[in-house]
Amino acid sequence: MAATKSAYQRWDIHQRLQHIGVFSSFTLCAITGLSIKFNHAPWARSIVDFFGGFETMFKWHLFGGLILTLACIYHLVWMAVKTWKGELGWAVMPTLKDFTDLADHLKYQLGLSEQPARFDRYSYKEKFDYWAVFWGMFIIGGSGFVMWFPEWGASFLPRWLIDCWRVGHSDEAVLAVLVIFTWHFYNVHFNPDFFPGNTLWFSGLMDEQVMEHEHPLELERIRQEVNRHGSI
Structure with missing residues (x-):
């Protein structure tokens, strides 16, 4: 991890591009998809008019879905390359420590403990965000x-499963929007520690003071490496 006197690089250019691709395409899909689901609502009709009609808006929805899929494929290829090079660890995998961190975090928030949870490279909240994308996709x-491509789907899937997936597509999308714009946005942007916004997604850097608060165990390890080798 590259470091300066006051900031540490957590995301490389590939991770930033992947995130930009995911959040921009997801936002487009959310706006157009919710307008399709709630097409009788006045606000939905306004969005349809903004896109120049339902058919045009639907094409934008498909375009957003395609970009979202490509961004996820980009991420999987990037992970495969990093793993092949031996540069990707297992820090994002769920562990028993995540459950103890959750318990410690709840006790701290409820005033039952004076010691907050001490997170490593990824907290349980970040891991939840990350793995939820795989389920959602x-x-x-x-x-x-x-x-x-209904004819392609019908060639190997029973009709009842296609009907279930049609409902699941819509309802899971609503759930994803609620999670992103409440849980995720609060944790990374609206939280008083980051407000009015976390710039990690753009710069790839995290301030040392924020690191001390959000990822103290990782910061301790980085400082130990600096003391041993003189630089990172």
Whole structure:
């Protein structure tokens, strides 16, 4: 991890591009998709008019879904390359410590402990955000392609499963929007420690003071490496 006197690089250019691709395409899919689901609402009709009609908006929805899929494939390829080079660790994998961190965090928030949870490279909240994308892409992405190419889907899937996926595509998307714009946005942007916004997604850097608060165990390890080798 590269470091300066006051900031540490947590994301490289590939991770930043992947995140930009995911959040921009997800936002487009959310705006157009919710307008399709709630098409009788006045606000939905306004969005349809903004896009120049329902058919045009639907094409933008498909375009957003395609970009979202490509961004996820980009991430999987990047992970495969990093793993092949031996540069990707297992820090993002869930462990028993995540459950103890959750318990410690709840006790601290409820005033039952004076010691907050001490997170390593990724907290349980960040791991939840990360792995939720895989589940969401399986449900939303898989069902989306089946509905986009119905003849292809019907060639190997029973009708009842296609109907279930159609409902799942819509309802899972609503759940994803709620999670992103409440849980995720609060944790990384609206939280008083980051407000009015966390710039990590753009710069790839995290301030040392923020590191001490959010990832103290990782920062301790980095400082130990600096003391041993003189630089990172």
